[in-house]
Amino acid sequence: MGPVIDARQLSHEYPDGTTAIRNITLTIEEGERVAVIGANGSGKSTLQLALGGLIDTSTGTVEYFEETTDAEDVRDRLGVLLQDPDDYLFNTTVREDLEYGPAQLGMPRQAAARRIERLADRLGLSGLLDRAPFRLSGGEKQRAAVASVLTFDPDVLLLDEPLGAVDDRYRERILELMTAHEGTVVLFTPSPDLVPEVADRVILVGQNGSAVADGPVREILTDGSLLRDHGLRPPTTVQLFDGILDADEVPLTVSEARKYLSREMR
């Protein structure tokens, strides 16, 4: 159970010369559930691209699976989902988009077909497979994009806001897929509300592009002033109970809060 991603001193500048990420060093162990949170424009997305090996950072290296620093060698083990689902759907049908990764990464055809069928079924895409992707609604596109990354069964998922436009029913399904995923999950999101449902560990990227905090979910999400200093609002339940309950008792999710309330209120 070694590190699957070992990033050292990553820094990156945008083409206009401003710094996107600044000297970030972090290690993600196999099987971990990590959430990277940060306000809009904090460099969170650049960090995702860097960890996914999709940009050459100005400085620093990322080692994957303790074996290589070249993401190309391990593309089939990294599932990177950028924020805009439209970017993942460029083929003529949804089916081709779902097949694209497996075909490119050399997955046997039969295995790919089975996986695609199962995922399409889970994500309510079965009836849409022969449609042109640009005809889908926002939520459908989002589900198709999530599926297009899961089809080749990567070990590590690096997902930017996979729930954006998804409606409630499929929200639960995608959360389940993330929870059931046997490898490592790294979620990038600007909204801390989702985090406790998925992650155990939180990395907070500040607005100057450095990693300002890294620790257990409760420790970071109950620290309202830390979050506000970096342009984020605490989860709604924390906003509610902050100062009313102790930090170690504050419920982090709606269901925890409900449990607490129904116990206390009667």
Added chain:
Amino acid sequence: MGPVIDARQLSHEYPDGTTAIRNITLTIEEGERVAVIGANGSGKSTLQLALGGLIDTSTGTVEYFEETTDAEDVRDRLGVLLQDPDDYLFNTTVREDLEYGPAQLGMPRQAAARRIERLADRLGLSGLLDRAPFRLSGGEKQRAAVASVLTFDPDVLLLDEPLGAVDDRYRERILELMTAHEGTVVLFTPSPDLVPEVADRVILVGQNGSAVADGPVREILTDGSLLRDHGLRPPTTVQLFDGILDADEVPLTVSEARKYLSREMR
């Protein structure tokens, strides 16, 4: 105080044959604060375009201010903000974008300059006026787009998700501008959390594109099963207190809920 918008039997089909909105009839009175909520893909955005006179609907008419059915006659009285700020900022500098509406709609130069200065100041854009819009961050773009609609001082605001990428500080400012607006405000949003802070009345657009409910905020937002049936989640505070408190006691906003909790918990 007559109706500012009187829409009768609006239906619209996209060229590919899908129905976006279906037989929607609604009246918005002067000075009302209305939220139109609906899941992604519900036709909420099409309804906004139809009410704003930006598409020719397949059937139905919209009468404005009891005087005309041609939105072009009353452009200077309608402030329509679409969802993506990049669609609003098409000039070479932010200043030109803010001037665009007033100039096109014949507002005197001096009056426009004063309004622009005030709005830019409120929304933290003063230092950005000579910048190229594509160099702004997501939050800055959103604020500039909001400003570009307010500069010509329309009577009716039709705003689609004006708070998207805006950070906390300016979130409050924009909410204030909406509350302080002397005319009518119609907010289109997929997230009911924001609604109680702005609106008194809620119109719920269902996934088949028809208006399935129209009533006071509390009545609709506390009806969890109605919302879920149409792909929406109730506001977080409603999720928390639903079944624990009576519908008429459930707090709708975080600050209400905090008040309630701090009273009850000690």
Added chain:
Amino acid sequence: MHIPDGFLDPLIAGLFWVASGVAIGIAVRRARDKLGDERTPLLGVVAAGIFAAQMLNWPIPGGTSAHFVGGAFAGILLGPSLGVLAMTAVVTIQALVFGDGGIIALGGNLFAMAVVDVLVGYAIFRALRGVHETGAAFVAGWGAITVSALAVGLGVGLSSAFAYELGLTVSIMVVGHTVLGLIEGAITAAVYGFVANARPDLVLGRFDDDSLSPEVGL
């Protein structure tokens, strides 16, 4: 493909300016008739799309890459007058923002890439689309780039600043682009095929003759 300053004589450069000025002037007037003052700016959005698409690397055998020029495609998608305007914006920005070509030579570059490439591409496509649509797009992309290379070859060859003889410059430009143009033709056909397949309503002259279908929203 951009001619830098120094290759053309002032007289030739001036003639290119006059020719492209006239063509662009006509295009402006016709675009106004077609779109009205208010919708013309939107053409810029499509022009920006074509410009950005030029950044894509198309792989060619041997491990190198080729780029899309897009003049013929602009003519096919938008028609002659809007196509000329779109490519005028592209070539002007390439010169004044990216420093491609030259200031005095801008007239020549506009003439080759925003006028000849667009108009010839459009004319070939119109003439041949009855035979085979994608084939017509291919010939249009190939023929248009070759003819605009001919224009460049003529201009440079007639200039005393450039010491080679007219015959040599013209034959080198034309022969070279007859070969290179095959790639432009293939790209034009590929992109046309994709767009026409996905949005048949968009493409010029498929439904109503000669004018943009209302769905383009321009």
Added chain:
Amino acid sequence: MTGVVGRSVEAITGALRSVFAAERIAASDGFLQRRDPRASLCAVAGLALAVMITRTLAVTLLLGAVTVALARLSKVPLRRLLARSAVVPLTSAFIVLPQAVLLPGDVLVEAFGIAVTDAGVSYVVLFTLRVGTGVALLSLIVVTTRFSSVIAAMKALRVPVALVWVIAVTYRYLFLFFDELQRLVLARNSRTAGRSTVRGGWRDVKRIAGTFLLRTIDRGERVGRGMRARGGARPPSPYDRTRTVDGCDYALVAFAAATVIGSWVIRWGL
């Protein structure tokens, strides 16, 4: 990374870098930056015309020196100017190099039956310098003048409004589209290991280009609505922006006019 197709990302990043670097110079306080953009456009075009006219090495060198002086006054790092304007003249030199042998003249060196002539060498040198100066002048405009000012200058110089608008909107959306295209390619790169054939790569770019162009057309429709919502259905009527042209502006334009005339007189006489 990820083959030829994947490297499109680097092409875009490179283009953006050079634009933003130019923008930083344009934001600094220098001689050309302070000029009215009409004046600097006309003056630099005049200097380029003077270069075009001349066939004399001394005049070319003089104009080159003027270009360097303008660059110094405008705080343009010479190294950057050279880097931006070196490739084209070198390529041009390569193209005209055979003229060193082809042009008749006094033989300077002879080897293997090929004679390099003095007329040939001086032609190659002069041609390269003229192209180099021309390119440097264009670069000077690019790095000292914001494009929004160029647009304003075009309006003031009575370029048809419709055309200026198209150019302005193209410029505005270009950068948005660079981002979108880059993300499309990155999303593709994340699902491919770079083993694709020319044919597979071609298929990918075709689909990326096609999808991308469809997206840009959608964007056009949306921008159209954004305009219409704020009175865009009426003819464009922007507020005027008056600029003052100062003495330096006139002096610069007069100087450029003088170089054109001087260059003309030296070549053809009065």
